[in-house]
Amino acid sequence: MPRxxxxxxxxxxxxLETQAKKLEETEGTRKRKAVTEVRALMRKLGVELADLQASxxxxxxxxxxxxPKREKSARPPVPVKYRNSETGDTWTGxxxxxxxxxxxxxxxxxxxxxxxx
Numbered sequence: 001m002p003r004x005x006x007x008x009x010x011x012x013x014x015x016l017e018t019q020a021k022k023l024e025e026t027e028g029t030r031k032r033k034a035v036t037e038v039r040a041l042m043r044k045l046g047v048e049l050a051d052l053q054a055s056x057x058x059x060x061x062x063x064x065x066x067x068p069k070r071e072k073s074a075r076p077p078v079p080v081k082y083r084n085s086e087t088g089d090t091w092t093g094x095x096x097x098x099x100x101x102x103x104x105x106x107x108x109x110x111x112x113x114x115x116x117x
């Protein structure tokens with residue numbers, strides 16, 4: 001690497017370090033200014049730090065405002081109405097007909113053959 005390139009790189013590094021220091025100072029100044037403004041607004045509105053820590057986040061507040069979740073009912077399970085004695089498969093009689101029963105009905109058997117009690 002030629003000597004002039006090394007000198008140019010060192011000058012560029014020095015310029016970049018100067019820019020970085022200015023940015024750090026600017027960020028520090030902006031942050032201090034923002035903190036001062038927030039404190040002034042808190043004093044004006046009577047808000048204390050404990051109020052900020054205890055409040056819900058916006059996401060939690062939105063969730064609480066939405067419709068409440070339904071609790072699971074303590075209903076007993078539905079009793080089984082149909083059983084295949086060969087395989088032990090069962091069905092409560094609610095919802096879609098299970099494949100095992102549909103296949104047996106397609107083969108000519110009746111649903112009543114599998115009814116319990």
